[in-house]
Amino acid sequence: MYRISELAQLTGLARSTLLYYEKLGLLKGRRLDNGYRQYDDGDLQRLRLLQALHRGGLSLKECLQVLNEGIDRPLLQQRLAELTEAISEKQQAQRLLQALLGQAPDALREFHIEMAQQAPEAQTQWLMAQGLDETGALQLRWLSKDLHQHEQYMNDFLHIFAPLDHHGPGTEQDSLWALSQLPQAPRRVLDIGCGPGNATLLLANHSPAEVIGLDNVAQSLERLEQRAQQQGLADRVQSCNASMTDIPFAPASFDLLWCENSAYVMGFEATLRQWRSLLAEDGYLVISDLVWLTPDPEPDLSAFWQREYPDMQQEQHRFAQCQAEGYQLVASRRLGRAAWQAYTQPLAERLEQVEAELPHSRAVAELKQELPVLERFEGQFSYVIMVLKPI
Incomplete structure (x- = not known):
């Protein structure tokens, strides 16, 4: 008792x-x-x-x-379902906390990919609160996707691309075609996201314009300056280390804005909206973006680009967005095989060179995984160059 x-x-x-x-x-x-x-x-x-x-x-x-x-079997089945859901939520919470502590790198990348899709501006502000500058925050969103390994990833990434002139698909012929669509030669040009300066130097070589190459990667701008000096263009080519989200020039400063392969950093619609004020009267915007060429891409390609560029759209959708933002589409051109090979072949060779030097590099591994995807572009996706005029 x-x-x-x-x-x-x-x-x-x-x-x-x-x-x-x-x-x-x-x-x-x-x-x-x-x-x-x-x-x-x-x-x-x-x-x-x-x-x-x-x-x-x-x-x-x-x-x-x-x-x-x-x-009571129905009652127990209901409680079991509720418990299973609660366990799943707890496991997700555990995985997220492990990720934020650097104990689950794959989960951390998944978190950053999800936030880049659902809350990109808040994600950027949060990353900056963790000690990254805006450049670092954008690079983490689009490249490393890992707060704890970001510095090592970017060191490897920049080392890989240091000697490469092409940081994205494109040829001189594609750029010259876009330049030929303008009714008159530009006088002052801003090449936004210029990288090592392929388009910057081409515009200076094929027009009388003063050309400013803007990028937020110092290594790329140093290479641009070296190449401009070598080609005798230092008097008409300048570099500007700044973010495309906060361009340090007055309104109506340029009669041509040029942006190849980098509008995704800000978001396509945001670039159309924010950069417009920089154009002088009768100015033009030449911009390229990655688009779907088919409504039914292969599932693995769709999944890949959903991770890497969630805002990727059909070509006609991009044209409609241009019109909605107050631009007339003067001309457009899809990049072909030569443009992709100009980027992928030197990159593949460079990865072979550095693989032994960087045996455990995630940057190397991810670029090697990306190359076979890019080789399957034909008929499914590509970059399209658009020549736009504000109306």
């Missing part, structure tokens, strides 16, 4: 809880002549069974029902 205090000690339940159980009919003690409650071994065992059922997610009322009437 047990007093209520002894029963509480044996079950780990508070005295007040046992009294509440009595009130609900879950427990039936006997009151002695002296006023004390008394319980027997049957009460103890019933309480332990009750505790086990309660741990299974049943409410006290449901526990009483099971104890008195037997197993």
